[in-house]
Amino acid sequence: MASRDDILGAVRRAQPPATAHPGVAGLGNRFPDLPAKFAEMVAVVGGTCLRVPDLAAADRALRELPVHREAKRIASMVPGVGAATFDPVAVADPHELAGMDLCVLAAELGVAENGAVWLDVRKLPHQALFVIPEHVAVVVQASTLVHDMHQAYAAISHAPGFALFLSGPSKTADIEQALVIGAHGARSCTVLLVGA
Amino acid sequence: MITVGLFIPCYVDQFFPHVGMATVRVLERHGVRVEFPEEQTCCGQPMANSGCADEARPLAEKFLRVFRGYDYVVAPSGSCVSMVRNHYDGLVGGRTGHEHLKAHTYELCEFLHDVLHVEKVEGRFPHRVGLHRSCHGLRELRLGAGSERNVPGFDKVKKLLSSLEGITLLEPSRADECCGFGGTFAVNEEAVSCMMGKDRIADHEQQGAEIIAGIDMSCLMHMDGLIRRAGKPIRVRHVAELLAGEG
Amino acid sequence: MGHAESAALFVRDDARAHWHDQALWFVRQKRDAGARSVPDWEALRERAEAIKAHTQSRLAEYLEEFERNATRMGAVVHWAKDGEEHNRIVHGLLQARGAKLLVKSKSMLTEECRLNPYLEARGIEVVDTDLGERIVQLNHQPPSHIVMPAIHMKREEIGVLFHGTIGTQAGLTDPKALTEAARQHLRQKFLGATAGMTGVNFAIAETGGIVVVTNEGNADMGTSLPPIHIASMGIEKVIPRAEDLGVFLRLLARSATGQPVSSYTSHFHGPRKGSELHVVVVDNGRSALLREAGFRRALACIRCGACLNTCPVYRRSGGYSYTWLIPGPIGSTLAPGRDAVAHASLPFASSLCGSCTDVCPVRIDLHHQLLAWRGEIVARGLLPAGKRWGMRLASWLLRFTWLYALAGKAARLALRVLPPAWTRALSGAWGRQRELPVVPPESFRETYRRTRGQP
Incomplete structure (x- = not known):
């Protein structure tokens, strides 16, 4: 731990005089039509947003999509949405998830300013379930929508484990700035916005 | 009647006397008494921008001595004014008159706009003019909003120029990219500097400008050097010449 | 050079x-x-600046708070004074677990520490998984940009590179097809990896979490499968509170690529079940920079x-x-x-x-x-001495108005009477592509005195 103490000592000696933390109050963006803005931004980030009245409608809408129709291995973390072909709880090694076509996930909240959804991966049997499938579908309740990231952080807690903001499908522009969807993670991200 | 101490940057004094004279005429036309203190030489910017504070300091001291008696100091240069306003603290900070000098040294358009509150400049300039926004005027004096920032748009130089009769102001596609002069950068980094300058010129040409106008002869001298070497028809003019009604 | x-x-x-x-x-x-x-863009920038300034003023405290909370969350925190110690720690962790294939998501810090050659020399295969970084890694180059590592390469060059390294068909230049080939190539690496490594965009003192941002999902792939995740961070990555992320994340992706947020903003609080999380906190010159009042920003x-x-x-x-x-x-x-x-x-x-x-x-x-x-x-x-002496000479000359005026007059005269070939040669780097100004017969001060006289 010599290095630890050396580093902290050096930092302590180097620190500038104290300045106050300014807080994060008074920042943010407000949108007149929250679900509309959210749906718009999901599209901007390369996803598809379907607005449905309830879970049954979400299920119907999803089943009509090619990502579901053409899928062979489907898991659903949202009871009643999507025709699951297997239960990932029964999968011991996450490597076996490779090649799965679709995973249906439930989001804790959605952010209108950037189309991101907060996924609490602690609730999933495998961390890889949001990134390893070829496609993902995310169910978001309209009642959980927030305007911006400040509101989002005010609403989420940070218990041990993994969680993330997912905004659209995996993408890259590393070759000549040409946008390509589906770099390593999901090739598509369908957001089912329920109740709006 | 307001009296200003006229600050003519050294290279304008030596190479572009007509820009200095145009500045005098613009100020006098707007009811200002102009005094040119002949003791002045250089603000010290070339030294300061090269990191040579010891060489810049005596020049800053001289500048302060020459100009500290004036209510206002005005110069036809954004870059040299920024030197006095933003970079003298480390050279003559705390000296008598420094704070006053810092607060009362203005670039010409800024002086017309902020102090004299000029809304309209009488004169005619029936030409297609591309506006070159010199960096230090833009980003250190904030003569305009700048393309980087998300603030309400404004442009003091453009506002004054656009009030001239017959003028057609043209925006380059990159509104305020640097021309590549950059003081000693122009020779230290000659290759990049000239590429930047050529790109600026080409942008103005593409908009159909006959003239590139700017507030700093340094940028214009650099672009003019490239233009004349390439034998292009486009010309450079200092904004003071336009505001003096020298069509 | x-x-x-x-x-x-x-x-x-x-x-x-x-x-x-x-x-x-x-x-x-x-x-x-x-x-x-973002209507409040400038306010956000000011807030971000102030949060960073505040954090710097209490950095040691926040680092200790981070360590405490990260440990509570089940992570192991290591400290490295320099790149060498960082590399030693990472290698030690991998060696002890017999890890032979490390998948790494983008981290400028590991580049700074030159981790890849260190590990490769010790028999560990390191695969950079960010597409741009994989490209430059296959091309034996460092990144040419901190966000778009292969921005200097043309698609045709990447096509040739991929043909020679990962076996794509000759002549393939379509970015979509090249990306797909990289996806398949790297998917095998992800599935075979025995360790995953990431950088850290933000470390939250208050919660002990680390946040890693990518668009490709490579950090997520690389940490969701192997039994160990090693995250390297510079000491300056710590922020006080989770809510501060609202400020930084609204700025980061928009500044980087114009996106409203990156595709994956992953929050790691402790390890995945059945796996390990190690965070290596690196100084490597940062505390020295923090000492410099003029440069710490x-x-x-x-x-x-x-x-x-x-x-x-x-x-x-x-x-x-x-x-x-x-x-x-x-x-x-x-x-x-x-x-x-x-x-x-x-x-x-x-x-x-x-x-x-x-x-x-x-x-x-x-x-x-x-x-x-x-x-x-x-x-x-x-x-260089020549430049310094040039400035000394100019400064000395400009101190005396009469000398300045005389020298100016002489220079203008010389430029007017000397043959153009001479002046061009004398103008040095200026004159390579530029003409000198057309020299007027009189300076401003001469014209002014002649036309206006003394007041």
């Missing part, structure tokens, strides 16, 4: 230099649109790359013209603090246009820092 010489070589290929300039200007434009979509950098994209010099000289790993304005302010002799040319690789300062999401006064570094370079005697 200093920046000017390398840049001149880059500029020599005019078409390519313009292609590079345009590619990055396109990113700058996307950034502008992103910034304009550069430590606030969140590595968005916006200052590179807007820099008219970077765009026209490419990442490899800089003598340090991090190019562009931020690199040129950080590098001389590490080695002023090796990087003496970098503070001068700028026209001081100030665009970098205005795009910086945390409001680092980059062009003022570059100017201040020039002063340091001179103070340490690292400016």
Whole structure:
């Protein structure tokens, strides 16, 4: 731990005089039509947003999509949405998830300013379930929508484990700035916005 | 009647006397008494921008001595004014008159706009003019909003120029990219500097400008050097010449 | 070779230099649109700057708080004074677990520490998984940009590279097809990896979590499968509270690429079930920079790359013209603090246009820092003697008005009477592509005195 103490000592000696933390109050963006803005931004980030009245409608809408129709291995973390072909709880090694076509996930909240959804991966049997499938579908309740990231952080807690903001499908522009969807993670991200 | 101490940057004094004279005429036309203190030489910017504070300091001291008696100091240069306003603290900070000098040294358009509150400049300039926004005027004096920032748009130089009769102001596609002069950068980094300058010129040409106008002869001298070497028809003019009604 | 010489070589290929300039200007434009979509953009920048300044003023405390909470969450925190110690720690962790294949998501810190060659020399295969980083890794190059590592390469060149390294068909140049090939190639690496490594965008003192941001999902793939996740972070990555992320994340992606947020903003609080999380906290010169009142603001950098994209010099000289790993304005302010002799040319690789300062999401006064570094370079005697003496001479001459006026007159006379070939030769670097000004017979002061007289 010599290095630890050396580093902290050096930092302590180097620190500038104290300045106050300014807080994060008074920042943010407000949108007149929250679900509309959210749906718009999901599209901007390369996803598809379907607005449905309830879970049954979400299920119907999803089943009509090619990502579901053409899928062979489907898991659903949202009871009643999507025709699951297997239960990932029964999968011991996450490597076996490779090649799965679709995973249906439930989001804790959605952010209108950037189309991101907060996924609490602690609730999933495998961390890889949001990134390893070829496609993902995310169910978001309209009642959980927030305007911006400040509101989002005010609403989420940070218990041990993994969680993330997912905004659209995996993408890259590393070759000549040409946008390509589906770099390593999901090739598509369908957001089912329920109740709006 | 307001009296200003006229600050003519050294290279304008030596190479572009007509820009200095145009500045005098613009100020006098707007009811200002102009005094040119002949003791002045250089603000010290070339030294300061090269990191040579010891060489810049005596020049800053001289500048302060020459100009500290004036209510206002005005110069036809954004870059040299920024030197006095933003970079003298480390050279003559705390000296008598420094704070006053810092607060009362203005670039010409800024002086017309902020102090004299000029809304309209009488004169005619029936030409297609591309506006070159010199960096230090833009980003250190904030003569305009700048393309980087998300603030309400404004442009003091453009506002004054656009009030001239017959003028057609043209925006380059990159509104305020640097021309590549950059003081000693122009020779230290000659290759990049000239590429930047050529790109600026080409942008103005593409908009159909006959003239590139700017507030700093340094940028214009650099672009003019490239233009004349390439034998292009486009010309450079200092904004003071336009505001003096020298069509 | 200093920046000017390398840049001149880059500029020599005019078409390519313009292609590079345009590619990055396109990113700058996307950034502008992103910034304009946020009404409180400037307030956000000010807040981000203030949070970073506050954090610096209590950095040791926040690092300890982070360590405490990260440990509570089940992570193991290591401390490394320099790159060598960092590499030793990482290698020790891998060796003890018999890990032979490490998948790494983008981390400029591991580049800075030169981790890859260190591990490779010890028999561990390191695979960079960010597409751009994989490209430059296969091409045996460092990144030329901190966000878009392969921005200097054309699709045709990547096609040839992939054909020779991962076996794509000859002549393949479509970015979509090349990306797909990389996906398949790297998917096998992800599935075979025995360890995953990431950088850290933010470490939250209050919660002990780390946040890693990617668009590709490579950090997520790389940490969801192997039994160990090692995350390397510089000491400056810590922020006080989770709510501060709202400020930084609203700025980061918009500044980097114009996106409203990156695709994956992953929050790791402790390890995945049945796996390990190790966080290596690295100093490597950062505390020394923190000591420098004039230069510490550069430590606030969140590595968005916006200052590179807007820099008219970077765009026209490419990442490899800089003598340090991090190019562009931020690199040129950080590098001389590490080695002023090796990087003496970098503070001068700028026209001081100030665009970098205005795009910086945390409001680092980059062009003022570059100017201040020039002063340091001179103070340490690292400016070439000729330039220094030139400035001394000019300064001395300009102290005496009569001497200045006389010298000006003489110079103007000389320029008027000397043959053009001579003046062109005398004008040196100025005259290579530029004419000198047309010399007037009178200076302003002469004209003024003649026409106005003495007051």
